[in-house]
Amino acid sequence: MSQTADREHFDMLPFIAILMCTLGCLLYVTLIVASLCIGPGAGEGWIPVYGKDQPRKIPMLLEWDGRAVTVHRNGSRERVPWDGLQEVQQPDGSEAFTSNGVDDASPLGGILAELDRQKETHYALFAVRPSGFETFNLLANEFRQRGIDIGYEPIEEDRPVRLLPERIRS
Amino acid sequence: MRRGRRRFAFEAPSLVPLADMLSNTVGVMVFIFIFTVVAAGGALVLKTLPLERSPDRPFEIVVCSGERVLPLDREALLSELLQPLGEPTPDTMGQWLEQLLQRRLEREDVEVSEEIGPGGLVFILKPHSARGETAKALQRPRSRFRAFLGRFAPKERFVYFIVYPDGLHAFKEARSVALETGFATGWMPMKANEPIRFGNVGLRPGPQNGGG
Numbered sequence: 001m002s003q004t005a006d007r008e009h010f011d012m013l014p015f016i017a018i019l020m021c022t023l024g025c026l027l028y029v030t031l032i033v034a035s036l037c038i039g040p041g042a043g044e045g046w047i048p049v050y051g052k053d054q055p056r057k058i059p060m061l062l063e064w065d066g067r068a069v070t071v072h073r074n075g076s077r078e079r080v081p082w083d084g085l086q087e088v089q090q091p092d093g094s095e096a097f098t099s100n101g102v103d104d105a106s107p108l109g110g111i112l113a114e115l116d117r118q119k120e121t122h123y124a125l126f127a128v129r130p131s132g133f134e135t136f137n138l139l140a141n142e143f144r145q146r147g148i149d150i151g152y153e154p155i156e157e158d159r160p161v162r163l164l165p166e167r168i169r170s
Numbered sequence: 171m172r173r174g175r176r177r178f179a180f181e182a183p184s185l186v187p188l189a190d191m192l193s194n195t196v197g198v199m200v201f202i203f204i205f206t207v208v209a210a211g212g213a214l215v216l217k218t219l220p221l222e223r224s225p226d227r228p229f230e231i232v233v234c235s236g237e238r239v240l241p242l243d244r245e246a247l248l249s250e251l252l253q254p255l256g257e258p259t260p261d262t263m264g265q266w267l268e269q270l271l272q273r274r275l276e277r278e279d280v281e282v283s284e285e286i287g288p289g290g291l292v293f294i295l296k297p298h299s300a301r302g303e304t305a306k307a308l309q310r311p312r313s314r315f316r317a318f319l320g321r322f323a324p325k326e327r328f329v330y331f332i333v334y335p336d337g338l339h340a341f342k343e344a345r346s347v348a349l350e351t352g353f354a355t356g357w358m359p360m361k362a363n364e365p366i367r368f369g370n371v372g373l374r375p376g377p378q379n380g381g382g
Contacts (some may be wrong), residue, residue, distance in 0.1 A: 015188055019195060028197035034206045048219045059219055125219055130335035133359035151220035154338050154359065 043160035234337030242304030
């Protein structure tokens with residue numbers, strides 16, 4: 001009698017187990033990828049927001065990593081090295097950087113000239129990487145000396161950044 | 171009438187519906203996976219853009235280092251440093267300056283010293299690492315940082331953050347708190363372990379519109 005019952009029973013359990021395992025694996029992979037994308041791999045989108053008493057200038061996004069400026073223009077990025085930095089020894093033995101200025105004929109000189117021409121309507125917005133902390137003020141001074149407005153914001157070393165369309169704060 | 175005994179013959183069910191179910195589930199999960207990747211890949215942190223402006227009020231220094239936030243009461247530190255020397259007169263100025271340059275103030279969170287730089291007297295602050303509050307602690311209503319901000323009127327001071335490479339996250343949290351409280355803020359990037367210098371030269375404090 002029991003042998004007959006065994007024969008008539010078709011066990012679904014292995015199949016359901018396979019289904020559940022597949023579901024679990026896919027869910028796990030999805031969660032891992034999602035958390036990576038939202039967490040460390042996420043980019044930053046910066047939106048210009050203008051307050052009532054804030055001049056409405058158009059930002060030109062420049063990333064600074066201590067060696068080169070990455071210029072964001074018209075949806076593309078151009079990496080422009082700055083060779084005007086010089087490392088000098090301080091009286092106390094430590095080393096520090098000084099600026100030899102920006103060569104007008106260099107690509108960075110071209111960007112400075114462009115911003116200089118548009119300084120009534122544009123400003124330089126820097127995304128400063130930790131590797132560029134030490135020398136950022138030297139670079140910023142090149143812009144300040146030409147009367148170009150600047151703004152700056154720190155950003156993690158490898159986090160992508162981009163500008164988004166502006167919003168107006170009421 | 172004799173009825174024959176009914177016999178049940180086992181028939182294996184078709185696996186096609188089960189295979190359908192499995193492939194449908196996998197398909198839906200793959201679709202969710204692709205959607206998640208596409209949506210999460212474009213996840214953005216919205217930010218009000220900063221724009222530097224000239225300072226129109228005094229500043230208070232807050233150091234962000236080692237993912238901690240350390241407010242420095244500059245006036246109290248300088249007062250403690252200078253008080254034992256008394257007021258200098260034109261006759262005693264040389265001696266007063268000599269005594270000042272020998273003075274060191276050692277606190278549990280900061281060390282203060284002085285030097286004569288190209289632009290005159292410079293005060294040097296060396297914050298000790300691993301001092302101050304974590305970003306999480308800033309959210310507490312009775313945090314040290316909030317208590318520090320509470321001592322000043324937002325219209326009379328602005329908060330100037332000295333940010334070291336290992337203090338980014340703490341800085342962003344602290345700046346949010348300061349902006350919520352109504353303070354204008356500015357920040358300055360600083361090389362790791364570099365002391366803070368202020369006086370006639372060194373620190374160039376300036377607030378920024380926006381940020382955060």
